[in-house]
Amino acid sequence: MKVLHVAAEVYPLVKTGGLADVTAALPPALAEAGADVRLLLPGLPAILDAVQSARTVVDIGACFGALRVRLLLGRMPGTQLPVYVVDAPHLYRRRGGPYQADDGTEWPDNLQRFALLGWVAAHLAADDADPAWVPDIVHAHDWHAAMACAYMADHAATPAAAVFTVHNLAFQGLFPSQDWALLGLGSRFMAPSGLEFHGQLSFMKAGLKFADKVTTVSPSYAREIATHEFGCGLEGVVRGRGADVSGILNGIDEAVWNPAADTAIARRYDRDQLAGKQACRRALQDTLGLAVDPHALLLTVVSRLTSQKGLDLVLAALPALVADGVQFAVQGTGEPALEAAFRNAAQAHPGRVAVHIGYDENRAHQLVAGADVIAVPSRFEPCGLTQLYGLRYGTPPVVRRVGGLADTVADGDPASQTGFVFDAATPGALEAAVRRAQHLRRDAAAWQALMQRGMAQDLSWAGPAQAYLALYGQALAARAAAPRGPGA
Ligand code: ADP
Ligand code: GLC
Numbered sequence: 443m444k445v446l447h448v449a450a451e452v453y454p455l456v457k458t459g460g461l462a463d464v465t466a467a468l469p470p471a472l473a474e475a476g477a478d479v480r481l482l483l484p485g486l487p488a489i490l491d492a493v494q495s496a497r498t499v500v501d502i503g504a505c506f507g508a509l510r511v512r513l514l515l516g517r518m519p520g521t522q523l524p525v526y527v528v529d530a531p532h533l534y535r536r537r538g539g540p541y542q543a544d545d546g547t548e549w550p551d552n553l554q555r556f557a558l559l560g561w562v563a564a565h566l567a568a569d570d571a572d573p574a575w576v577p578d579i580v581h582a583h584d585w586h587a588a589m590a591c592a593y594m595a596d597h598a599a600t601p602a603a604a605v606f607t608v609h610n611l612a613f614q615g616l617f618p619s620q621d622w623a624l625l626g627l628g629s630r631f632m633a634p635s636g637l638e639f640h641g642q643l644s645f646m647k648a649g650l651k652f653a654d655k656v657t658t659v660s661p662s663y664a665r666e667i668a669t670h671e672f673g674c675g676l677e678g679v680v681r682g683r684g685a686d687v688s689g690i691l692n693g694i695d696e697a698v699w700n701p702a703a704d705t706a707i708a709r710r711y712d713r714d715q716l717a718g719k720q721a722c723r724r725a726l727q728d729t730l731g732l733a734v735d736p737h738a739l740l741l742t743v744v745s746r747l748t749s750q751k752g753l754d755l756v757l758a759a760l761p762a763l764v765a766d767g768v769q770f771a772v773q774g775t776g777e778p779a780l781e782a783a784f785r786n787a788a789q790a791h792p793g794r795v796a797v798h799i800g801y802d803e804n805r806a807h808q809l810v811a812g813a814d815v816i817a818v819p820s821r822f823e824p825c826g827l828t829q830l831y832g833l834r835y836g837t838p839p840v841v842r843r844v845g846g847l848a849d850t851v852a853d854g855d856p857a858s859q860t861g862f863v864f865d866a867a868t869p870g871a872l873e874a875a876v877r878r879a880q881h882l883r884r885d886a887a888a889w890q891a892l893m894q895r896g897m898a899q900d901l902s903w904a905g906p907a908q909a910y911l912a913l914y915g916q917a918l919a920a921r922a923a924a925p926r927g928p929g930a
């Protein structure tokens with residue numbers, strides 16, 4: 443089966459969150475399971491610079507406001523994975539993030555930038571771009587790639603099936619409806635049964651409506667997005683797809699996140715040799731200027747600082763927990779108000795609270811390895827990877843019972859417990875969960891068993907890859923059985 447993954451980011455080249463970890467690890471896992479997998483990425487500078495031995499597949503010429511567009515084919519650095527890159531200097535070759543300029547404003551031409559990505563994917567699927575390789579499945583990730591599903595639906599002769607994965611429904615790719623003509627899509631798509639969403643154009647809706655199968659990154663989030671509370675206004679569209687929507691849990695890249703082979707941490711360790719974890723803990727306290735106190739519960743947060751992540755709960759619970767001997771090590775970037783509040787907390791509690799405002803992969807590994815617990819108190823969480831990294835590193839997660847957090851962390855039965863789960867999105871509920879961790883840690887044998895149960899979990903991509911392969915088969919069957927498009 444030939445599978446084309448379409449995404450805007452991929453670790454380690456371009457990453458704003460867990461999406462990049464997934465697009466880096468899932469394609470090789472599918473290849474391992476026997477699929478013929480390729481990636482399609484926009485020609486952002488970090489991608490163009492890194493992709494190896496790229497050659498031109500087709501000179502596309504002028505489109506979407508760009509004068510010179512080419513489709514290149516090379517390999518992901520350090521791997522054999524073939525990667526197509528859309529080289530469109532006018533749209534992609536610029537400093538700043540993949541979606542935003544450095545000052546945090548969205549790129550004004552995001553409609554053209556990500557319509558182009560989907561359009562090229564649809565042409566690959568239509569046997570129009572690379573006659574040497576035509577995918578059976580186009581697997582599009584998040585709104586950035588979702589237009590592939592609309593362009594494929596607009597071309598009835600395309601035999602390939604489209605699978606769309608929602609990594610985060612809160613980011614939807616909404617554009618003014620007057621920009622409609624720039625898309626070059628049949629007019630039947632500019633309707634409530636198409637891309638129209640409350641007077642705007644929604645790229646997310648293109649994926650939700652026109653993919654043959656829709657997935658999210660956990661079974662719980664698949665149920666949640668059909669509700670008003672989590673559906674971000676698209677719950678009706680999600681419900682309309684019925685059983686076509688399912689959840690497949692993310693795995694983690696066990697080569698990148700492995701305490702037994704991690705070169706970023708002070709000392710390596712594994713489930714049977716946990717001494718190295720203590721060395722990592724001491725090194726972390728030392729380098730962060732935290733009191734080297736073996737009794738304190740050292741809690742870490744590695745996160746985007748946005749309201750999704752519920753870190754206001756951490757800030758509110760922090761003074762009482764610090765007074766009770768808890769230490770905090772926080773790393774993140776995001777909303778200026780949250781960044782400032784964490785900086786203030788560090789100033790108010792020297793030696794107990796350490797905060798690094800910034801993005802740093804190596805330090806993230808050190809924080810996960812050196813901490814006693816990792817907190818992910820999200821308001822919503824499609825899957826979440828940091829709690830999985832915590833499990834793998836013997837750092838039990840403290841999480842809210844929502845989305846993928848609820849699906850991956852067990853609490854309640856001491857025999858199967860892997861972390862601490864709380865329900866209400868309140869500082870008190872988080873505080874009570876942290877106190878339970880503090881209490882259990884006083885029992886060294888019980889704590890070690892808790893760590894080892896987490897470390898023994900199978901978090902690899904092998905299982906999820908099999909689930910995606912089965913779903914691809916269903917998508918192809920659905921594609922063969924029914925036409926697509928608005929009103930179909
Ligand atoms: P999301 O994609 O919603 O941000 P995930 O838990 O799926 O949440 O993925 C977050 C990813 O980003 C993880 O790999 C995490 O380690 C990483 N990350 C987030 N913030 C930082 C940071 N400040 N420094 C380093 N890595 C970070
Ligand atoms: C999104 C979600 C996160 C998920 C990640 C990868 O960024 O917020 O929960 O783990 O995508 O699927």
